[in-house]
Amino acid sequence: MTAHDPQQAARPNTPTTTYLYDNYDTAFVRERVAEFREQVRRRLEGATTEEEFRPFRLMNGLYLQLHAYMLRVAIPYGTLTARQMRSLADIADKWDKGYGHFTTRQNLQFNWPKLVDVPDILEALAEVEMHAIQTSGNCIRNVTADHFSGVAADEYEDPRPTAEFLRQWSSLHSEFSFLPRKFKIAVSGAAQDRAAVKVHDIGLRVVAGPGGEPGYEVYVGGGLGRSPFVGKVVREFLPREDLLAYLEAILRVYNRFGRRDNKYKARIKILVHETGLDQIRAEVEAEFAAMDRTPFAHDAEEFARIAAFFAPPPYETLPAQSEALQSAKRENPAFAAFAEVNVSAHKIDGYAIVTVSLKPTGGIPGDATSAQMRVLADASEKFGFGELRVSHEQNIVLPHVKKDDLFALWRMLDAAGLATANVGLLTDIISCPGLDYCSLATARSIPIAQAISRRFKDEERQREIGRLGIKISGCINACGHHHVGAIGVLGLEKKGQESYQITLGGDPSLSASVGELLGPGVGADQVADVIEHIVDFYLSERQGEERFIDTWRRLGHARFKDVLRREGENGADI
Amino acid sequence: MALLKNPQILIASDLRDGEALFLGADGWARDHKSAAVARDSQEAAALEARGKGEIAANRVVDVYLADVGLEADGSPTPLHYREKMRIKGPSVRPDLGKQARAAQSGDAK
Numbered sequence: 001m002t003a004h005d006p007q008q009a010a011r012p013n014t015p016t017t018t019y020l021y022d023n024y025d026t027a028f029v030r031e032r033v034a035e036f037r038e039q040v041r042r043r044l045e046g047a048t049t050e051e052e053f054r055p056f057r058l059m060n061g062l063y064l065q066l067h068a069y070m071l072r073v074a075i076p077y078g079t080l081t082a083r084q085m086r087s088l089a090d091i092a093d094k095w096d097k098g099y100g101h102f103t104t105r106q107n108l109q110f111n112w113p114k115l116v117d118v119p120d121i122l123e124a125l126a127e128v129e130m131h132a133i134q135t136s137g138n139c140i141r142n143v144t145a146d147h148f149s150g151v152a153a154d155e156y157e158d159p160r161p162t163a164e165f166l167r168q169w170s171s172l173h174s175e176f177s178f179l180p181r182k183f184k185i186a187v188s189g190a191a192q193d194r195a196a197v198k199v200h201d202i203g204l205r206v207v208a209g210p211g212g213e214p215g216y217e218v219y220v221g222g223g224l225g226r227s228p229f230v231g232k233v234v235r236e237f238l239p240r241e242d243l244l245a246y247l248e249a250i251l252r253v254y255n256r257f258g259r260r261d262n263k264y265k266a267r268i269k270i271l272v273h274e275t276g277l278d279q280i281r282a283e284v285e286a287e288f289a290a291m292d293r294t295p296f297a298h299d300a301e302e303f304a305r306i307a308a309f310f311a312p313p314p315y316e317t318l319p320a321q322s323e324a325l326q327s328a329k330r331e332n333p334a335f336a337a338f339a340e341v342n343v344s345a346h347k348i349d350g351y352a353i354v355t356v357s358l359k360p361t362g363g364i365p366g367d368a369t370s371a372q373m374r375v376l377a378d379a380s381e382k383f384g385f386g387e388l389r390v391s392h393e394q395n396i397v398l399p400h401v402k403k404d405d406l407f408a409l410w411r412m413l414d415a416a417g418l419a420t421a422n423v424g425l426l427t428d429i430i431s432c433p434g435l436d437y438c439s440l441a442t443a444r445s446i447p448i449a450q451a452i453s454r455r456f457k458d459e460e461r462q463r464e465i466g467r468l469g470i471k472i473s474g475c476i477n478a479c480g481h482h483h484v485g486a487i488g489v490l491g492l493e494k495k496g497q498e499s500y501q502i503t504l505g506g507d508p509s510l511s512a513s514v515g516e517l518l519g520p521g522v523g524a525d526q527v528a529d530v531i532e533h534i535v536d537f538y539l540s541e542r543q544g545e546e547r548f549i550d551t552w553r554r555l556g557h558a559r560f561k562d563v564l565r566r567e568g569e570n571g572a573d574i
Numbered sequence: 575m576a577l578l579k580n581p582q583i584l585i586a587s588d589l590r591d592g593e594a595l596f597l598g599a600d601g602w603a604r605d606h607k608s609a610a611v612a613r614d615s616q617e618a619a620a621l622e623a624r625g626k627g628e629i630a631a632n633r634v635v636d637v638y639l640a641d642v643g644l645e646a647d648g649s650p651t652p653l654h655y656r657e658k659m660r661i662k663g664p665s666v667r668p669d670l671g672k673q674a675r676a677a678q679s680g681d682a683k
């Protein structure tokens with residue numbers, strides 16, 4: 001049974017491509033806002049101490065950072081409507097400082113909210129069916145998904161109904177609200193993994209079973225942070241009807257055996273590593289067999305109800321090729337570069353997926369002004385059924401653009417500083433906020449990203465280098481995913497100075513690997529130099545169309561270390 | 575009483591807006607130059623005791639002592655880059671934070 005009423009969410013003039021709240025959802029989120037308003041009031045009046053209040057604010061995504069509070073807003077599976085994007089822009093203007101930061105968890109962070117305003121912000125979010133619940137704390141966090149869900153040409157099934165199903169299961173799950181540590185789940189439904197499922201606590205891939213029925217390949221124990229691990233397959237095929245029960249079993253095993261004595265060893269990846277996959281699998285299967293699965297029995301009707309929200313929009317029947325697109329590319333080289341780099345194949349003829357880079361030359365990765373957010377909202381309504389996606393790579397995706405409209409869209413984006421043609425290339429850098437904002441950081445990361453971005457600003461050179469992911473974290477917690485960057489940069493403190501370790505060979509995809517350390521840390525002003533040496537060596541050694549990661553794997557880490565050692569002897573001090 | 579290796583000031587975050595505050599002779603200041611400086615362990619303990627009182631009064635959170643150097647005019651400047659960041663604002667957004675306010679008031683140092 002479900003508390004949701006299928007009739008309530010049906011309403012006119014709303015996008016058909018994302019989940020819509022019904023009365024149950026609306027009441028749930030409203031009650032939570034009212035609850036937090038009262039908690040804030042009591043805190044400001046001195047009725048509660050910070051120690052008492054802190055868990056409440058964290059469970060509502062409110063952190064205290066270096067200069068101000070920070071509010072992390074959940075964007076479930078990275079899907080946004082134009083209306084929601086506009087509301088985020090309005091919040092940025094009314095209660096923050098006119099911008100927002102899109103994160104590697106497909107969320108959005110406001111960097112300057114006042115505590116007294118946060119209940120009003122949450123109320124404004126609730127107006128557009130958003131919240132900040134479980135964006136912090138030792139609970140199941142916002143479930144992420146492939147940012148090309150529903151439109152990727154290589155997709156088997158849209159993973160968002162599964163992600164929404166899991167969101168409803170995990171929201172305020174009483175047994176899993178105080179886990180040993182935070183818990184992150186990602187879902188993908190395509191041949192290519194764009195959701196980094198192998199570096200999550202649980203990663204799910206929607207796959208076909210022996211009879212062609214949909215189910216899941218289940219990974220467990222992946223994660224980055226202080227101790228990075230690639231997830232391991234705990235179930236090769238999990239029938240859909242067992243999804244909630246099996247995940248419940250995994251979480252129960254983790255909740256029972258996960259370490260609580262040391263927060264650095266508390267994630268499920270450590271449990272899997274220390275206990276061994278076979279033993280964990282045995283524990284999970286035993287729990288799964290023994291538990292009362294009745295409350296978690298698959299509700300096919302409810303799953304179908306949720307899936308219906310992610311139905312394809314009303315596409316037109318179009319030819320696969322667009323003459324208008326070809327003509328515009330011939331006449332405008334800048335647009336041609338954009339179309340080559342930022343546009344991906346769509347499953348429907350005549351349509352394309354556009355990734356809007358939030359990484360302009362020298363910019364702050366993931367930041368968008370309120371004006372840019374409104375342009376993106378307008379663009380999505382004008383050219384893409386009013387739907388947007390946030391990628392874990394900190395970019396925005398317009399998932400349904402007619403090829404005939406690409407040039408007009410590009411001009412609109414270009415006028416707003418949103419047409420940088422670098423998606424997947426060297427300057428499409430993932431970066432956490434680092435010490436410019438974050439109280440946990442040990443070094444700045446944004447200035448490093450900016451320096452690299454300026455050094456490699458020549459887009460033609462970037463295209464010549466090809467796909468190369470640089471990922472930067474300002475501390476060992478690895479919010480910038482540095483472990484899985486083809487080139488990773490980790491900012492640390494060394495003798496009272498910011499120091500940067502560089503790793504090579506990381507890969508977030510299905511061929512996942514954790515990067516290997518290149519050598520001792522370097523100073524902030526040396527990072528771009530070191531990367532330039534690495535890139536030059538790669539270009540001199542690559543064969544054919546080989547990507548950086550392929551060349552690194554073929555040559556081996558030692559060859560890259562050698563070349564840098566030689567460069568160091570020539571005075572580069574690296 | 576033991577002299578400190580480095581002088582110290584008491585830093586906190588404003589409960590209401592999270593901004594970095596510095597404990598001065600007359601209470602919390604938003605400018606670090608107004609911070610009271612502890613030179614020995616007794617003075618540092620006194621600052622911490624006042625800080626605990628301020629936590630109890632629900633005016634501030636996240637209170638700690640930070641090492642400083644002293645300028646020619648005696649005003650304190652944090653020694654660690656983390657606190658150097660806190661007295662200004664994000665280094666990548668000079669238009670935001672304390673540095674922006676200082677620039678507006680003509681004191682852009």
